[in-house]
Amino acid sequence: MVSGRSDHPKMPTAIKLLIAGGFGVGKTTMVGSVSEIRPLRTEETLTNRSVGVDDLSGVEAKSTTTVAMDFGRISIGDDFMLYLFGTPGQERFWFVWDELARGALGAVVLADTRRLADCFPSVDYFERRGTPFIVAVNCFDGAPRFELDEVKLALNLGPEVPVLLCDARRRDSGKEVLITLVQHAYGRRPNAVA
Amino acid sequence: MSNEWNPDEERLLDAPTVRPYVIARGRTDAPDRFDLISLAVTIRPATGNEIGLDPEHVAIVRLCRRPLSVAEIAAHMDLPAGIVRVLLNDLFDRGFVAVQQPQPEMDVLDERMYKAVLDGLRAL
Numbered sequence: 345m346v347s348g349r350s351d352h353p354k355m356p357t358a359i360k361l362l363i364a365g366g367f368g369v370g371k372t373t374m375v376g377s378v379s380e381i382r383p384l385r386t387e388e389t390l391t392n393r394s395v396g397v398d399d400l401s402g403v404e405a406k407s408t409t410t411v412a413m414d415f416g417r418i419s420i421g422d423d424f425m426l427y428l429f430g431t432p433g434q435e436r437f438w439f440v441w442d443e444l445a446r447g448a449l450g451a452v453v454l455a456d457t458r459r460l461a462d463c464f465p466s467v468d469y470f471e472r473r474g475t476p477f478i479v480a481v482n483c484f485d486g487a488p489r490f491e492l493d494e495v496k497l498a499l500n501l502g503p504e505v506p507v508l509l510c511d512a513r514r515r516d517s518g519k520e521v522l523i524t525l526v527q528h529a530y531g532r533r534p535n536a537v538a
Numbered sequence: 539m540s541n542e543w544n545p546d547e548e549r550l551l552d553a554p555t556v557r558p559y560v561i562a563r564g565r566t567d568a569p570d571r572f573d574l575i576s577l578a579v580t581i582r583p584a585t586g587n588e589i590g591l592d593p594e595h596v597a598i599v600r601l602c603r604r605p606l607s608v609a610e611i612a613a614h615m616d617l618p619a620g621i622v623r624v625l626l627n628d629l630f631d632r633g634f635v636a637v638q639q640p641q642p643e644m645d646v647l648d649e650r651m652y653k654a655v656l657d658g659l660r661a662l
Contacts, residue, residue: 355605355638358575359655378662384613386574388620415609420658424651427575427607447573447640449655515662523659530652
């Protein structure tokens with residue numbers, strides 16, 4: 345007799361990493377290059393669940409803000425499942441950011457040197473929320489190359505925030521970015537020994 | 539390989555917005571029990587003849603033979619995540635699925651987890 349939750353098979357624990365940045369910066373490409381599954385797309389509808397809308401009239405009245413997010417997955421043994429969410433960078437999607445950032449281990453802010461300002465909102469958001477983040481500069485063909493220090497200065501980043509170059513299309517590059525992020529997040533644990 | 543995936547080929551979401559809410563019978567208030575990355579796994583098969591189970595419920599029960607996140611279920615079924623939360627809640631209440639919550643923010647401090655994740659990423 346199978347019932348209740350006690351005898352369900354052992355399940356992995358899910359962990360979330362975010363890949364944020366402006367439109368077209370390569371978020372989905374990076375998700376795809378490291379994910380073990382083809383990137384999937386999920387649609388999150390803005391429903392103020394704390395208000396508890398419960399009937400069809402409420403549905404009518406609601407604004408139908410939806411946002412599509414691409415995500416991928418990396419299994420870490422049998423114990424953990426890592427989910428990578430490409431997070432839309434525009435400020436008007438902050439309602440999704442709050443949900444996505446909750447419980448996230450950390451975030452990669454992808455930057456394009458041709459449009460560096462596009463990643464300001466992401467940097468601001470993670471700084472304010474205290475989410476550990478790193479900045480990865482996606483090296484587009486033909487984009488101006490800057491010294492990483494210049495990028496750091498332009499983004500007004502603290503000295504502790506790692507900045508690195510990457511190629512979002514390449515799996516080993518995406519892997520290096522994620523390792524850098526997890527190491528950074530590990531060092532940023534509130535109870536970490538300095 | 540996954541590198542051949544081209545975002546330009548991804549079709550746009552154009553599903554009518556009304557249908558999902560009909561599936562969920564207008565309910566949008568699934569409890570916060572389900573995060574986007576909460577994992578669900580089937581613990582009791584559904585035959586499709588159960589009273590009160592819609593085809594979408596049965597489809598979820600079939601999908602979740604292996605643990606899948608809310609986000610994955612939503613993507614595979616082409617439904618908004620909010621609707622999947624409602625349907626999963628029904629299935630959870632009726633004992634068809636078990637749900638594993640994601641690592642809580644506090645436990646993200648767990649050293650063992652960081653080590654496991656770093657080792658796993660390096661082995662990719």
